[in-house]
Amino acid sequence: VSRLTEGRRGQGLRGRLLAAFVLVAVPPLLLFAVFVIALVSDRLERAARQRLGQGLEGVRARVSRLQREADAAVAAIVRDKVSTTAISDEKARTAAAELGASHGLPLLEIVDGSGRVLSSRHWPAGVGLPEGDHEVAGTSDLRWETIAEDYGAAERLAVVATHRGTWSGVPVVVRGGFPLDAEVLGELSDLMGAEVALRDSARGRWVARADSPLAKAAAFDPSKGDGTADIAGTVYRWAAAPLGASLWEVVAVPHTLLAEVTGGVRRLTLGVAALALLAALATALVLSGRIAGPVRELAARARGVGAGDLEHTAVEASDEVGELARAFASMTHELRTSRERLVQAERVAAWREMARRLAHELKNPIFPIQLSIETLRRALDQNGAQDAQRFQSLFRESSDTILDELRSLRAIVEEFSQFARMPPPRLAPTDLRELVERVLALYRARAASVRIETGLADGLPPVPADRDLLARALGNLVANALEAMPDGGTLSVKTRAVVEGVALEVSDTGPGLTEEQRTRLFTPYYTTKKGGTGLGLAIVQGIVSDHGGRIQVESAPGAGTTFTLVLPAAPIMEVVASDT
């Protein structure tokens, strides 16, 4: 128990030191981590916004450039070719293809005033038929053009320029330009490092490269300007800007990249913080061990001193704790020296007291023996054989006196011998109730004038005790109490549970003790009784002490006396172990 307590005390100090370290180390680390994560997230967010903005700007720039090129080429065609060329119907069919090729326009068509295609490079199948194209609302630069594709035609977005002129005297519209198709958007995507696409919000369709994830976003509202969208399990951050009334340019970057980087920084920062925390904890453990170790050792030493162990052992420590250890060692040394002196003095005093008691005890029987022998010699010298009868009577009387005193001497020797030969207790679980009843049974016959009361508590735990020794101690107390009440009274024996174990009270209603008697009560050979040896209560105290218990006395003149034995109630296993 003491070790445990000691351990807990040591752990408490170490724990407090560790807690102090943690409290000092963790908040700054956490603050640092939060700051770093917030900083990196903010920078990455800014970078993503910048990338999206650049993407939108890049699309607009590409559209503008294509439109300028288309405008210049179509203007040149109208100025140099169409307006001045008289052309046959047959040649007209292929004119757009030839003009488009020579002016670098993949899309070129010539349309008459009624909207019929006279010639087309990108949709030769439409010649003679109404043009199938239509403008993107809100802009004149972008059109949905019908372009020949495989076995049919497809509607493709194009950047176009339109000029009016006359061709063989017929008013015509010449329109040429470039497709704004998946290839262009794929090229822009690669250039921008982001997904670039166009969204026709009116028809709910995308213009994007084939593998663009944006093309998989069926429900997409670009009118919000920006946001995030979960497309096929991947979150994208996107921004959009209008190119026409219902046509939007959309640029998107995987949000997961941002999340991954932020997560990576968060993990890294938390990892560093955790490492720093571990380092702080390790340092705290070492330092607290170096601080708490000597303190714990000093505490153990102090408890040892309290228990009477004054042996000096050096505590290795430096600084203030070392100074404390050295002061403690000096104090212990002083205490040990004082105790040795005290013990020596007490031993001398005890010898003196024993000598006095011996002298006193021995003097009492010796003096009658001496008187009896002198009386016999004197009678023998004075009367001789004349008065043999009187001499015999005197001899018998004197020899009886001598024998009585010799018996007293033997009793005294026996008493001292028992005190000296007090055996060590053999502890075993002992039921106090049974013990008390057994002892009282021995004394009931000798206590005819005394009323005996018992108050034995139920359910008391067995105490580890030597039954014989404890019975002897209880017997001594009961005998003392009966002797203190020669004219009758009440003897009370009670048991009860206390914090340390079990208390056994023996009370009498005798004359009580003075203060001086009470302080010397347990001193060997001190007695207030005529013919007592003064060893009874000393023996009781010795037995109780050998059981790990204590004895206390409460008494006042005229108020009776109460002796209380407090015995520890140790666990059975421990008791058995001791017993074995």
Add this chain to the structure above:
Amino acid sequence: VKLAPRTGGRITAGAVVLALALGASGSARSALGPRYGGELRIALAEAATTVEPSTPRGTADRILAGLVHETLLGVDDEGRPRPALVQSWASAADGREWTLRLAPATFHDGAPVGSADAVRGLRRFLRSESAAAGHLARVLEGGDEYRRRSSEALAGLTSVDDARLVLRFRVPTAVPLAPLASPAAAIVSARGAGAGPFVPTTPPSGRGLSATAFGRHVRGRPFLDVVRLIVAPGDRGADADVTPTAPPLPPATGLLLLILDPAAPPLATGRARALIAASVDRAQLARHFLPGGEPAEALLAPTMLPGLPAAAPPRSAASPSPVAGRVVLRVASDVPQSASQRVVAHLTALGLEVQALPAPVAAAEAGQPRLLVWYPEVAEAGLALEELAALAGWPGAVRSALEAADTVRDFDRRRAEMQRVEGTLRGTHVLVPLARLPLPLGGRSGVHALRVTASGALVVENAWVEP
């Protein structure tokens, strides 16, 4: 190689050798006429699907069938039978029984062509997917039951002796022997060898096939030593002797046919189909989008069935009545893309939303709008109309009209009946004839006597090349 040259072959060959020896010029050599020997490389856009006798699925199949196999009979441009493995035929029982006499001929494996081979070949033919086989089964005694596999007996087909076989019909028919001209009715030996003018020397593969001249062919050894079919999509076969990029060989025997499946809107109404049929400017289409093409108003070529409507004059520029709806148009891969784009443009101009999807030639099955180049399995008007009626899903009274016409043996009356059936079929506007176009193959200069049949087969049997 031991040759069995046709009549006059030795003289011609000798003349060629003499011309070479004299160091004559190319034009002088050409003027000398056909010569034996040489190799003809034919570049094709796709590989043949099979070397077995079957209904051809495309140009490669038709060429291969003509090279390797021989039928009992052929038909001329007007659908009349001409000799092949059968050298003569005679009818009895008021036209219900026909006896065919085989010419002395040999298969590529050396086995003689006998009547048992002919019977075996015709029995296989009757159970094939061929439309001509369906017609023959319908009129042959026990033919229907045999074709449906409900009976193994076939009373209408018997072998008299090694050289003769007899066909018995339930009723007298106008064209009893024409179905035998189908490539699917080719005769093979018991070991599967053909009897055509060329012997395949390599198995057919995705890269092509080689064949050498068969010296014991029923009509004599062909002039060429070797014919190679080279599968070369795109321009990769440009150095071949016969290529898709060369000027196509006349005549324009293929029919660019728009099939408007009436099963679902917007083509379910006859008005919508009529508007679509009328919207396509066939003259413009043929002139500008089909090199060598001709506008077509009728389903059959005039050579096969004269007296049908000629090409209509160019349409007016007025906007046609609109037709709304969405059409998924399957376009066979042998349709020129420019022509398909033009047709789609016309449909789009009408207001239709058209999605044109390419499809294999062989996948142009019934039941969906499609655009294809159609060649008759057998160039005979009645059989060709039956094929077309099947493509249209046998609309209305066409079947009964065709069956009725088949029993008319008077030539002029039967022609009139056929014209009426063609008009009925065309009037449904399920089949919209757009243009006639030649086989998309042409020979380089120096390649002579290539011929294209009315059923779209390239005949190289009589072809020869200048050295």
